[in-house]
Amino acid sequence: MKLILITGINKGLGKELFAQFVAKGYFVFGVLRNENIYNELLKTKPHNAEYTLADISNDNCIEKIQQIIGNRELDLVINNAGIQGEGMTLETATSKEILDLINVHCLGAFRVTKAVCNNLQTYNSTVINVNSRLGSIYHQEIGTFKNMEVSYSYRIAKASQNMLTTSLRLEFPNTNFVSLTPGRLSTEVEYNESAKRIIDFWEQGNFKNTNGILEVPNKMTEW
Numbered sequence: 001m002k003l004i005l006i007t008g009i010n011k012g013l014g015k016e017l018f019a020q021f022v023a024k025g026y027f028v029f030g031v032l033r034n035e036n037i038y039n040e041l042l043k044t045k046p047h048n049a050e051y052t053l054a055d056i057s058n059d060n061c062i063e064k065i066q067q068i069i070g071n072r073e074l075d076l077v078i079n080n081a082g083i084q085g086e087g088m089t090l091e092t093a094t095s096k097e098i099l100d101l102i103n104v105h106c107l108g109a110f111r112v113t114k115a116v117c118n119n120l121q122t123y124n125s126t127v128i129n130v131n132s133r134l135g136s137i138y139h140q141e142i143g144t145f146k147n148m149e150v151s152y153s154y155r156i157a158k159a160s161q162n163m164l165t166t167s168l169r170l171e172f173p174n175t176n177f178v179s180l181t182p183g184r185l186s187t188e189v190e191y192n193e194s195a196k197r198i199i200d201f202w203e204q205g206n207f208k209n210t211n212g213i214l215e216v217p218n219k220m221t222e223w
Contacts, residue, residue, distance in 0.1 A: 001025070001026065001027050001048070002026050002027070002075040002076070003026070003027050003028075003029070003072055003073065003074050003075055003076075004021055004026050004027070004028045004029065004074070004075060004076045004077075004078070005028075005029040005031065005065075005069070005074055005076070005077045005078070005112070005116060006018050006021070006028060006029070006030055006031065006077075006078045006080055007031040007032075007056055007078070007079055007080050007081040007108070007112055008031070008032065008080040008081030008082065009030035009031065009032050009051075009080075010032040010033075010034050010037045010038075012185065012191060013080055013130065013182055013185060013191055013194060013195060014030075014078075014080040014081065015191075016191045016192055016194075016195040017078060017080065017195045017198065017199070018030050018049075020192075020195050020196065020199055021199065022046050022048055022049050024199070025048065026048065027048045027049070027050075028048065028049045028050075029049075029050050029051075029052060029065075029068060029069065030049060030050070030051050030052070031051075031052045031054050031056065031061075031065065031081070031112070032051065032052075032053065032054075032081075033053065033054065033055040033056070033081075035053060038051055038053045050068055052064055052065060052068045056081050056104065056108035056109075056111055056112055057100075057103045057104050057107070057108055059111060061111055061112070061115070062111050062114055062115040063115075065112060065115035065116065066115050066116075069115070069116055069119055071118075071119070072119060073119055073120075073125075074116055074119045074120060074125055075125055075126070076125065076126050076127075076128070076202060077112065077113070077116060077120070077125070077126070077127045077128070078128045078130065079108065079109035079112055079113070079127070079128065079129045079130060080130045081104065081108055082104060082105050082108075082130065083100070083101060083104050083105075084151070084154060085097050085098075085101050085151030085152065085153030085154040085157075086151055086153075087151050087152055087153060088149050088150070088151055088152070089152075090152070093151065093152035093153060097151070097152075097153045098152060098153040098156055098157070100153070101151075101153040101154060101156070101157035102153075102156065102157045102160055104157070105154075105157035105158060105160070105161050106157055106160040106161040106163075106164050109129050109161055109164060109165075110164055113127060113168060117172075120172065120175050124174060124175070124176065125175050125176070126175070126176040126177075126178065126202065126207045127168070127175060127176065127177050127178070128178045128180050128198075128207065129161055129164070129165050129177070129178070129179050129180065130180055130181075130182060131158050131161055131162060131165075131179045131180060131181055131213050132154070132158050132181050132213070133145075133181050133213055133215075133221045134148075134150050134154060134155050134158055135155065135157075135158025135159045135161065135162050135179075135213060136159075136162075136212075136213060136221050136222055136223060137159055137223060138222040138223060139221060139222065140155065161179070162179050162213065162223055165177050165178070165179045166223075169209050176207050176208055176209055177209060178207050178208075178209070178210050178214060179210060179212070179213045179214065180198070180213070180214050180215070180216070181213050181214070181215045181221065182194040182198065182215070183197075183215050197216050197217070198216060201216040201217060211223070
């Protein structure tokens with residue numbers, strides 16, 4: 001049975017990915033930080049799933065994740081957990097908000113990968129860092145998103161996560177490190193369809209190291 005780790009499973013894309021992977025019979029480790037939701041999920045925990053109450057914005061999540069994974073080999077890690085920013089201009093953006101989002105989007109993915117790095121090195125695993133086309137410095141520069149209201153903190157955090165993905169790819173050539181944008185997500189139907197596309201793409205063995213931000217099946221946004 002293939003083993004999968006997903007962060008941010010309490011809502012949105014993470015929740016849908018978790019549910020679909022479990023339904024397909026994979027063993028899935030789900031990471032979330034909301035204690036109330038965690039306690040509710042435990043009441044109906046599937047036999048092929050485990051939950052971890054851990055906050056990826058804190059270093060103590062590393063030990064918590066390591067404890068539940070043990071020495072088992074992971075086939076897939078999806079760093080999905082994220083938060084939104086608010087400040088759209090230099091005047092309204094704050095250094096605290098920017099640091100908070102970098103801490104979740106970039107350092108959160110860093111912490112999770114650090115926790116499971118020994119579970120990835122024995123064979124060809126895949127690590128997906130859920131990103132956004134808004135993390136592309138190139139497309140910000142040429143004005144692709146100039147009419148979109150997007151926070152400074154979100155753009156900066158996603159761009160920093162892309163550098164993390166590239167750095168990890170260079171250090172661990174036997175692991176696929178992928179920066180992935182899930183596409184437009186605003187309804188339950190879109191979450192469902194995006195999760196299905198991602199899972200189908202992975203099951204077909206199509207995720208490979210990418211030089212850019214991938215939207216499955218074949219749309220690539222330059223860094």
